[in-house]
Amino acid sequence: MSKFVKNLVSEHFRGRFDGVESALLVNVIGLDANCSAALRKELRDKGFELMVIKNSLARRATEGTPLEAAFTEAKGTLAVMWGGEDIVSLAKEFVRISRLPEYEGFEARGGVMEGNALSADEVKAVSKWPSREEQLSILMGQLLGPGAQLSGALLGPGALLASQIEKKADGAEGEEAAA
Numbered sequence: 001m002s003k004f005v006k007n008l009v010s011e012h013f014r015g016r017f018d019g020v021e022s023a024l025l026v027n028v029i030g031l032d033a034n035c036s037a038a039l040r041k042e043l044r045d046k047g048f049e050l051m052v053i054k055n056s057l058a059r060r061a062t063e064g065t066p067l068e069a070a071f072t073e074a075k076g077t078l079a080v081m082w083g084g085e086d087i088v089s090l091a092k093e094f095v096r097i098s099r100l101p102e103y104e105g106f107e108a109r110g111g112v113m114e115g116n117a118l119s120a121d122e123v124k125a126v127s128k129w130p131s132r133e134e135q136l137s138i139l140m141g142q143l144l145g146p147g148a149q150l151s152g153a154l155l156g157p158g159a160l161l162a163s164q165i166e167k168k169a170d171g172a173e174g175e176e177a178a179a
Contacts, residue, residue, distance in 0.1 A: 013061035022087035030105030070112035091127035
């Protein structure tokens, strides 16, 4: 391939990777064509992308981008998987798919998160983290929890006092009715 063509292809890939800060490097060797097409469709339906790319072209296309760290020591046939809300949702989807028997051989080879390279084991560890949505719900619970406790502490004695006054009032009305 001539240098001109390599530059055109790498610019095309650079455009596809534009705005991508986190990605996984996966192995798709062993998947037949039908299985690979089904995998790509399943990923595309969920907002993820999967692309097989030559390592030298990937290095050239990701030079100076956050994805550069993923390809510095990449060897062998690799596919790049990216998309989703964040790296955690990407890793969770990868782990879910890799456990399915029809995609046997689909395995992690590494990745990149915010410019830092990840190993295959680190990708599996990231999949166990809470997703962005789960983190926001945890944060909201932590923010609202003390307020709810404070509200209960302030309203509790007032409600107790109000119920005692109400009982006294009912008792006084009962005595007047009896007299």
